Amino acid sequence: MIPDPTVRLxxxxxxxxxxxxVDRAADRIATKMKTCIVMTVRHRAVAALPKRGRV
Structure with missing residues (x-):
């Protein structure tokens, strides 16, 4: 039988x-979500800019 302190350890x-x-997985998921959100915001910001005509 294993001693009690060993079992606790x-x-x-x-x-x-x-x-x-779990912490590592949560950090990876959070990083991916932040990246996705930032890319979406940047994409929408670029799309909202007025189009420049070529001369």
């Missing part, structure tokens, strides 16, 4: 690892 390590994985 393993549980803590698993929890920290899971939190790190």
């Amino acid at each position: 393993i549980g803590w390590a698993v929890t920290r690892t899971a939190e790190a994985i």
